[in-house]
Amino acid sequence: MHTPPTPAERDTDDALQLAALPVRALLRRPPVTVAPEQSIQAAAQTMREHGASSALVVRDGALLGLITDRDLRNRVLAAGLDPARPVADIATTRVYTVQGNDPAFDALLLMARHNIHHLPVTDGGAVVGVVSSTDLQQQQSNSAVHLAGAIYRQDDLDGLVATASRIGQLQRQLAAAGTSAHVTGRIVSAMTDALTSRLLQLAQARLGPAPVPYAWVAAGSQGRNEQTAKSDQDNCLVLDDGYDPAQHGAYYEALARFVCDGLNACGYVYCPGEMMAMTDTWRQPLRRWRAYFETWIDRPDPKALMLTCVFFDQRFVYGERQLLDTLRTEVLQRTPGQRIFLAHMVSNALTHQPPLGWLGGIHTIRRGEHEGTIDLKHSGIVPIIDLARIYALAGGIAAVSTRERLQAAASSGEISAERTRDLIDALDFLGALRIQHQARRLAQGQTADNFLRLDELSELERRHLKDAFGVVKDLQGVLEKRYLAGRF
Structure with missing residues (x-):
């Protein structure tokens, strides 16, 4: 007789589906779009006609913003705003997006991190649809995704430490379900990303806004999305070239120390080789990182080779993605033929x-x-x-x-x-x-x-x-x- 799956097995199966399922597979229809000068009332009528809980504000194919049912309730009705005003007046203009090939798991984590319920989906720069939290709830893993959500709900380090202690159980569930190493590594690394991101949010709540843009970068196994259980830390900070050590050094030293100490408390022990953002050497502006890689490639002594192995496996986690993208593009233009x-x-x-x-x-x-x-x-x-x-x-x-x-x-x-x-x-x-x-x-x-x-x-x-x-x-x-x- 067939034995029904346990709750843990069902949760793990859902995690597998989310990690393997591309976001585009969740899209049910083309996006509902409105022009920025269209009235709020007309936009609401368009959403009603399509049975949509959101609409994209678009001009000439460019995404300018997003409006949702919540916006109509909170920003129009509750605020007594004239519905004849342009819809651009109530649109959210800082819109997070995902690509159609991204795993649905990543989309759900992004929603959890920023407490949002709608994500436009792009393909080759064009918006092809919107995925909502409702769409994802039908696929979500109560285990992995709820754990990520719990991480983002914590307001102090003690709460993060307690929540991080559940990651070992998550890995045991994945192993019991016969989950591949590839998918397990991605899920476990995503939990580390979530802890890192939440620590950065807590650090900035304590220290104030970042004085110049930065990218918090994972390296090593976390950078490759291949972590298993808990490992030591490999991370760094790529700072905008507007960084001035005299003006900004103390802020970023405190930020990095808070995050690395927090990760250590959560079980991700300090890197024995001190390859962490709390080490001055690995908390540098983009121009310095360029110089690092140039030296490592041009003079490949044993230490340079070791550092290349760690820091070539870099992946953006939080902050300003373009800083890392610029660095990696330049490095990858140098290495072929060397x-x-x-x-x-x-x-x-x-x-x-x-x-x-x-x-x-x-x-x-x-x-x-x-x-x-x-x-x-x-x-x-x-x-x-x-x-x-x-x-x-x-x-x-x-x-x-x-x-x-x-x-x-x-x-x-x-x-x-x-x-x-x-x-x-x-x-x-x-x-x-x-x-x-x-x-x-x-x-x-x-x-x-x-x-x-x-x-x-x-x-x-x-x-x-x-x-x-x-x-x-x-x-x-x-x-x-x-x-x-x-x-x-």
Whole structure:
């Protein structure tokens, strides 16, 4: 007899749908539009005719604003405003948008962050529809999305710490439902983004408005949308070039300290290498970040290579997105064709090798705290991340997540489609092993780690593990011949 799913299983299934479902799939009709000079009354009649709870204020195809049923109630009726006035007088002009290809999960998080109920959807710059909170509620995950909503409702650090403690349970639910590592990483990273964003909002409530624009940027696994459980922090601040250390330095130091201390309290421990926005070096204006990357690319010493691996995996989290977009565009214009730099990156990547012997056997760690285990992260997953990063650097590929980099590399010719499929399959398999292993440890009250004993696996899983390691080792060999043959 079929057993009905538990509430946790239903919640997790919904999370999967939201993470995989593009926003455009939720659109039910073209957008309802009105001209800015149209009267409020005429706009309300248009909305009634279409049975719409919102309308976009548009001129010559350009989005100027948004009006909703709430605006008509609160800004017109309750305020006694003349309905003959132009609709532009009551429109919200600072409108957040999402793209049609964005996951529905991202749209719901954006609504939660800004307490809004309607999001225009764009495609190639054109507005193609509006998604509402009602549309998303039909798909939403009571687990992941309600947790994000709870994060944004907290008014102090104690509340955030208590809410963040539920993220481990979320990961266990995802693992129990057989959620892929790709989707799990995206959901867990989204929770970290939400915590970071709320901490920034609380910091600005305490410190006042930011004196110059800034972009809070995630790096490392959070930047790639590939976090599992709780990890250390990798973040930075890209400041507008109007930044003056004498005038603005104390503000941004306090802002960064508040957020990094808050993340640490929530379980995201300080980066051992201090690669965080609270470190002066990583809290700099755009011009300084340009200089950093120029130096790292032109003089790729070991430290520069390590920093490139961390900070090339950057993703915008909060603030002024254009600051990071400008930096990444300029970096990606520099790296293709830089064969000396790429050769050093390959050489650095080869320091992480799958634990395969000459005869194909899997070697476990021989001594120390983790004797008898394999390090799924550094022996399997990190080498794939490194390969994908090199393909991105060589091809000027803007994607940040490992999967998207591999897919883009296949399209650009950096790697064949067949080898791309093999690497993605290996990444998915290794990631699944890692998530299941961490879930078992969390369920036992232990700290999540990456050290797996082979006796945790079935014989079939061990064979798959050998195959996955073999794929990685083969692709490492291909890049070694391409960039290092006769060089070192």
